[in-house]
Amino acid sequence: MELHRFSRTQMVYVTVLSLCFLYTYTNGQKSPSTKNKIEEDVQEVYQLPKEVIVIGAGAAGLAAARKLSSDKQNFTVTVYEARKDRYGGRVWTDKLTDMKARGAEVDLGGSALSVISKENPLIELAEQFDLKMASVKDLQFIVPWEKKAYTGAELSDITHQAAQILGQAINQSRAEKVEISMKEAIDRVIATGEIIDSASAGAHFVKCLPSYILDNYSTRNYKPEALDVGYDKVLLDGMGELLDRLVSGSTDEPPLHLNLNKVARQIKVDKEKKKVVVRFRDGLQVFADMVVVAIPVSVIASGELLFEPELPKKYTLAVQEINVAAANKVILEFEHVFWPAEFGVFTRAVGSDAERGNLQTWVNINRFLAKCVLIGFLFGQPAVEFEKLDPEEAKNLALNVLNEMFGEDLVKQGGKLVRFQQSKWVTDPFSLGTSSYPKVGSDPGLWDTFAAPLCPYIYFAGEHTTFEGHGTIHGAYNSGIRTGNQILTGLCETLRKEEERRKAEERRKKAEAKKNKTADELHDNKSQEDETDDIVEDDETMKDDAEDVEEVGKRDVKTEL
Numbered sequence: 001m002e003l004h005r006f007s008r009t010q011m012v013y014v015t016v017l018s019l020c021f022l023y024t025y026t027n028g029q030k031s032p033s034t035k036n037k038i039e040e041d042v043q044e045v046y047q048l049p050k051e052v053i054v055i056g057a058g059a060a061g062l063a064a065a066r067k068l069s070s071d072k073q074n075f076t077v078t079v080y081e082a083r084k085d086r087y088g089g090r091v092w093t094d095k096l097t098d099m100k101a102r103g104a105e106v107d108l109g110g111s112a113l114s115v116i117s118k119e120n121p122l123i124e125l126a127e128q129f130d131l132k133m134a135s136v137k138d139l140q141f142i143v144p145w146e147k148k149a150y151t152g153a154e155l156s157d158i159t160h161q162a163a164q165i166l167g168q169a170i171n172q173s174r175a176e177k178v179e180i181s182m183k184e185a186i187d188r189v190i191a192t193g194e195i196i197d198s199a200s201a202g203a204h205f206v207k208c209l210p211s212y213i214l215d216n217y218s219t220r221n222y223k224p225e226a227l228d229v230g231y232d233k234v235l236l237d238g239m240g241e242l243l244d245r246l247v248s249g250s251t252d253e254p255p256l257h258l259n260l261n262k263v264a265r266q267i268k269v270d271k272e273k274k275k276v277v278v279r280f281r282d283g284l285q286v287f288a289d290m291v292v293v294a295i296p297v298s299v300i301a302s303g304e305l306l307f308e309p310e311l312p313k314k315y316t317l318a319v320q321e322i323n324v325a326a327a328n329k330v331i332l333e334f335e336h337v338f339w340p341a342e343f344g345v346f347t348r349a350v351g352s353d354a355e356r357g358n359l360q361t362w363v364n365i366n367r368f369l370a371k372c373v374l375i376g377f378l379f380g381q382p383a384v385e386f387e388k389l390d391p392e393e394a395k396n397l398a399l400n401v402l403n404e405m406f407g408e409d410l411v412k413q414g415g416k417l418v419r420f421q422q423s424k425w426v427t428d429p430f431s432l433g434t435s436s437y438p439k440v441g442s443d444p445g446l447w448d449t450f451a452a453p454l455c456p457y458i459y460f461a462g463e464h465t466t467f468e469g470h471g472t473i474h475g476a477y478n479s480g481i482r483t484g485n486q487i488l489t490g491l492c493e494t495l496r497k498e499e500e501r502r503k504a505e506e507r508r509k510k511a512e513a514k515k516n517k518t519a520d521e522l523h524d525n526k527s528q529e530d531e532t533d534d535i536v537e538d539d540e541t542m543k544d545d546a547e548d549v550e551e552v553g554k555r556d557v558k559t560e561l
């Protein structure tokens, strides 16, 4: 389904552009007056707005498009999204499956705004858009085998102990030369028994953290806001609402040009035409001046999107090395609330490593909306396995967990399960996982690789293009703004000029050094014959110098296609 076709203005520009090219090419040998006319036309071509294509309509792609569309005079932006029926990517307020459902109760993807991160622009944006927010707070920690739910002062003790374990684990491992995983570091601290007994609730609590559960999560690069804590503000109307506002614009801003059902297959740089060509699965081929690639790193890694020429080594290394987590959500709606409604979150302890990540945490949606809804979270291997179950098995698994947490009698009071929804982010071909995270040995520089464009045609955006904000919605959004700014401020052009200046300076310095050397030699060698020899040698060395400069250019800091 196409949401927006080319606008009339765009069509006019495309037509003018084609006509100007045609005119320029067919009139190369005309009279001086015609030449002037051609020059005017060429100038006109340069004044046309540059066409930018954004591939991927997640938070990053939409932020980039919205940023670029602020300069309508110089840029026209079109977004192409693979999915048939929605944009938003890993933010998905699924209002389609159940038309009666609203907002936060159907957030199957990223839904909470981290408040740990001091500058979360989305909180500000939500306020600006007048979107209502609520805090996810008041936890109950359930230890099923003790038949006990920890709250109040008891829970404070547990969370305090868990924070101590976490802090010590991170500090100790960072002080050591060898990098280890969060799991190993936490297990080590617990094993000493210094802070806590390994069988105590606090020890179990710290093992509920996704960074403990996810395979090999690095201590050195641990970022709590990407996973563990601080996810405590949700939008009542759902996170998708915020992205809807980016797409629809405001009274001053027109809607974005957005095409759904367009799966990009190839990005090809056409140096002759000075354009980049994007080919889509349905055969559509679009020429542009620049492309912003805002699709998940796991999709790039799958080879679904091909680059011609191939991505430079540094980028392919980042694509291969950045690790992507598995996480999923389930939404259960009952006829009645059977759980203690005064709590916002329930977390259960589990007895074995195999059970970790398996619906350990549930958010009580009834706290914000008058709905009898619980949302459960899966992390790591259980999130992968959950997608393999048929809906009946998945439902039973979720109900069994709730029975274990609250007791069968209480769960029965909830009446019928009136709605069951689940996400499948791992097998979804347009996400292939949840979000990036640093494994033991991952260099944070891998993420920032993508922050640099492949000048002058290809730019990147997405949570995987920023170590600072990886794995988060605000990180994705910020990356889009960063990329938009790179284009708006002509980063590639600035880099090109800087490079030219650097090369010129290098040439000048070499020539000066050579001149001084020659002057010294001339001073030493008085004979006419020797002088002639020197000049011949000088010519040759200048040639060598020029080759040297070219080599330096090839080893340049910015990457060019």
Ligand SMILES: Cc1cc2nc3c(=O)[nH]c(=O)nc-3n(C[C@H](O)[C@H](O)[C@H](O)COP(=O)(O)OP(=O)(O)OC[C@H]3O[C@@H](n4cnc5c(N)ncnc54)[C@H](O)[C@@H]3O)c2cc1C
Binding pocket: 055, 056, 057, 058, 059, 060, 061, 080, 081, 082, 083, 087, 088, 089, 090, 091, 108, 109, 110, 111, 112, 113, 114, 231, 262, 263, 264, 265, 294, 295, 296, 299, 304, 305, 327, 328, 329, 423, 425, 429, 430, 431, 433, 434, 435, 461, 462, 463, 464, 470, 471, 472, 473, 474, 476
């Ligand atoms: C279950 C879950 C819970 C999460 N919880 C939180 C949370 O509470 N807080 C938080 O901050 N973050 C959370 N996250 C992470 C957050 O959602 C992501 O980091 C963020 O949304 C990523 O945005 P993005 O724009 O980088 O990528 P995406 O949102 O994935 O956008 C990429 C877009 O590209 C499209 N695409 C893919 N391939 C192609 C192609 N070939 N051609 C065209 N288009 C293509 C996709 O369909 C998608 O729309 C969660 C994620 C998940 C899955």
